[in-house]
Amino acid sequence: MYYEVIWVGRGGQGAVTASRILAKALNKENIWAQAIVFFGAERRGAPVYAYNRISDQAIKYHHFVTNADVIVIFEPSLIELTNVLERSRENATIIINSAGKSIETSDKLRRYKLAVVDATSIALQLDLRVAGIPVINTAMVGAFAKALGFPSINSIKEVIKEVWPSKIGDLNAKAAEKAYQETRVIEPNVVVS
DSSP states (O other): OEEEEEEEEETTSOHHHHHHHHHHHHHHTTOEEEEEEOOOSOOTTSEEEEEEEEESSOOOOOSOOSSEEEEEESSTHHHHHHOGGGGEEEEEEEEEEOSSGGGGGOTTTTTSEEEEEOHHHHHHHTTOEETTEEOOHHHHHHHHHHHHOOSOHHHHHHHHHHHSOSHHHHHHHHHHHHHHHHOEEEOOOOOOO
């Protein structure tokens, strides 16, 4: 097993924290994982990247991911803004936060395995906000688990509660579980001629 993951969000949405939570949850299950973060001069709202490398063996590389097996997109506008799909492998899985069904029929996404969750609504329902912005990171980690089949949602919730050992941890664990349950996985829709 070997996966390279790109997380793309906006400053303040928690993409960096999500990559770290995923790595810790995988480590709990004796899977090698690393979280690689990139901080530039971004400000709240600007595109932010984080990366994971996942393997069943020791990982020798520690650099940014250029050809991802999985891309986690915190909002649809980031597809155009960042051209992140150009950094995907042919059979990549795209995990996206979206409320609308139109994303599921997008020509740009039809060749990918797609996992769609309305993480924003989940964050708003649970009042997970910072400075008024819905924080969707833990929901997106739950969506990752549903789309890929690992790590277990229990490991994710355990790590979340370790990171935030309070009511905030409980709410974030609930967000991850709710997203895990609500994520829709759509297989590629490629017409072969």
